[in-house]
Amino acid sequence: MMATPLDVNMSNSIAVVTGATGGIGKEIARALAGMGATVVIGARNPDRGERARADIGAGAAGPVSVMRLDVARQSSIREFAAAFTKRFGELHVLINNAGAWFTDRRESPDGLELTFATNVLGPHLLAELLLDPLRTPSRSRVVNVVSSIQGNYDATDLQFTRRPYDGSKAYGQSKQALSMLTWGLASRLAGTGVTANTAAPGFVKTDFNQNAHGFRATMINLSLRLFGVSPEKGADTPVWVAAAPELDGVTGKYFAARKEQEAKTRDRGPIVDLERRCQQLEQEAAQRG
Numbered sequence: 001m002m003a004t005p006l007d008v009n010m011s012n013s014i015a016v017v018t019g020a021t022g023g024i025g026k027e028i029a030r031a032l033a034g035m036g037a038t039v040v041i042g043a044r045n046p047d048r049g050e051r052a053r054a055d056i057g058a059g060a061a062g063p064v065s066v067m068r069l070d071v072a073r074q075s076s077i078r079e080f081a082a083a084f085t086k087r088f089g090e091l092h093v094l095i096n097n098a099g100a101w102f103t104d105r106r107e108s109p110d111g112l113e114l115t116f117a118t119n120v121l122g123p124h125l126l127a128e129l130l131l132d133p134l135r136t137p138s139r140s141r142v143v144n145v146v147s148s149i150q151g152n153y154d155a156t157d158l159q160f161t162r163r164p165y166d167g168s169k170a171y172g173q174s175k176q177a178l179s180m181l182t183w184g185l186a187s188r189l190a191g192t193g194v195t196a197n198t199a200a201p202g203f204v205k206t207d208f209n210q211n212a213h214g215f216r217a218t219m220i221n222l223s224l225r226l227f228g229v230s231p232e233k234g235a236d237t238p239v240w241v242a243a244a245p246e247l248d249g250v251t252g253k254y255f256a257a258r259k260e261q262e263a264k265t266r267d268r269g270p271i272v273d274l275e276r277r278c279q280q281l282e283q284e285a286a287q288r289g
Helices: 023-034 046-057 074-087 114-129 131-135 167-188 215-227 231-243 268-288
Strands: 014-018 038-043 064-068 093-096 140-145 194-200 254-256 259-261
Touching (some): 014 023, 023 093, 038 046, 074 268, 114 131, 114 268, 131 140, 194 231
Parallel strands (some): 014 038
16 A cells, blocks of 8 residues: 655656666656655766656646766766766755675775765765755755664674675675764754655665676565556655655654664764775775875
């Protein structure tokens, strides 16, 4: 059963959605545009971005545009943030939806393990670089899309350079790390009008596993075909966290199926340590150019 659609007027809001050329992200963008928001699709592939824009825009109440953004490439994130700030000046909703997992260890253009670069460093750097636009309105929201699959976190081996690489473990670690960064962001922004929460979409039928191969990936894909929900339903909770009036001012929470869930990994020490490690990796990538 689909949840009751939100009856919210977002005509005065600007939203950025990453990973919105397909799957859950596209449906998130569609829902926000349907409520009248000005939606910016962050797209690594401009052609796919334009196809998504045309599809979403056909039934949208608000304008939809595309800007180039590769969340695994830090120079791209910096270019996007600068261009967005210059063009719009303010931001009401940032939804970090883009994510990936791989069965073999790969590296980003910055030489970082690709799952960590995409699922953790990308959202972290993007939110940090968009803080000024987020602070410009009296209230704004950051929504990080996570998963119920979290664990195997090792602060001393975030990129699986010491441990044998396991795509599922790398993915679980990345979603735990993203949750930790969300709690840290919520704490740092307390009282500013900017909230930060996480949302889990559930088990969704998408092409998310296109980069994964082998027996485990095959079984996951089979389970998705049999038991997965539609991308539209998967988008429901992230959209609700981004737009629901009853969540105005609510921050530092984890939601699934429109309900608050227990949020673990809240110890301040490990969160501060992770923030420091992310900043160091970002600085090193910037110095390498």
